[in-house]
Amino acid sequence: DAGVIQSPRHEVTEMGQEVTLRCKPISGHNSLFWYRQTMMRGLELLIYFNNNVPIDDSGMPEDRFSAKMPNASFSTLKIQPSEPRDSAVYFCASSSGGNGQGSGANVLTFGAGSRLTVL
Amino acid sequence: AQKITQTQPGMFVQEKEAVTLDCTYDTSDPSYGLFWYKQPSSGEMIFLIYQGSYDQQNATEGRYSLNFQKARKSANLVISASQLGDSAMYFCAMREGRRDDKIIFGKGTRLHILP
Numbered sequence: 001d002a003g004v005i006q007s008p009r010h011e012v013t014e015m016g017q018e019v020t021l022r023c024k025p026i027s028g029h030n031s032l033f034w035y036r037q038t039m040m041r042g043l044e045l046l047i048y049f050n051n052n053v054p055i056d057d058s059g060m061p062e063d064r065f066s067a068k069m070p071n072a073s074f075s076t077l078k079i080q081p082s083e084p085r086d087s088a089v090y091f092c093a094s095s096s097g098g099n100g101q102g103s104g105a106n107v108l109t110f111g112a113g114s115r116l117t118v119l
Numbered sequence: 120a121q122k123i124t125q126t127q128p129g130m131f132v133q134e135k136e137a138v139t140l141d142c143t144y145d146t147s148d149p150s151y152g153l154f155w156y157k158q159p160s161s162g163e164m165i166f167l168i169y170q171g172s173y174d175q176q177n178a179t180e181g182r183y184s185l186n187f188q189k190a191r192k193s194a195n196l197v198i199s200a201s202q203l204g205d206s207a208m209y210f211c212a213m214r215e216g217r218r219d220d221k222i223i224f225g226k227g228t229r230l231h232i233l234p
Contacts, residue, residue: 031220042226056221095220108222110164
């Protein structure tokens, strides 16, 4: 398995521009997570999906952020308009939990991350 | 309120010594899981070890073991015989309950192994 695939790996954009980050989870995993990592705030959970349905988006910082999962093999995180304070590494992760009967031991597998710089 | 607390922002340890990285957690759910991840300078997140709240024994994976003290709500990671390659950021994380997949992370501890 190729693991969790994220693109782009690096993105540099100017304030006000739209940014779209993409994620392909591991085949068969039915939970998908978006995290943001910064020096100041560490790893923050932004949103997660079970079976393509958003379950908890309480970590999404504001309306400029949106996430979708149109099918089991693809998710996007969009920032519009972007601001310099959005600069961070954005991780996508997937796991095989999400059916309400998990053992609790479902391990998150992370993608390599997308490093976003907003100028 | 912070649910995962890692009080050591940074640690320096001599190679071949054992290391203990602290983690305390806060939950009222009797069913939960605790994880440790390693993040080397290359940036990827690597799963190390898992401990379930009902597990009777402390988890071990090679040189990694988890010192689980349920009453104290602590889940410290112990690395035996540290190696230079262990230099990295280490994150403690928790999943609450069995139905919810939400996993939250502590702020991490940066470990430096000295030759």
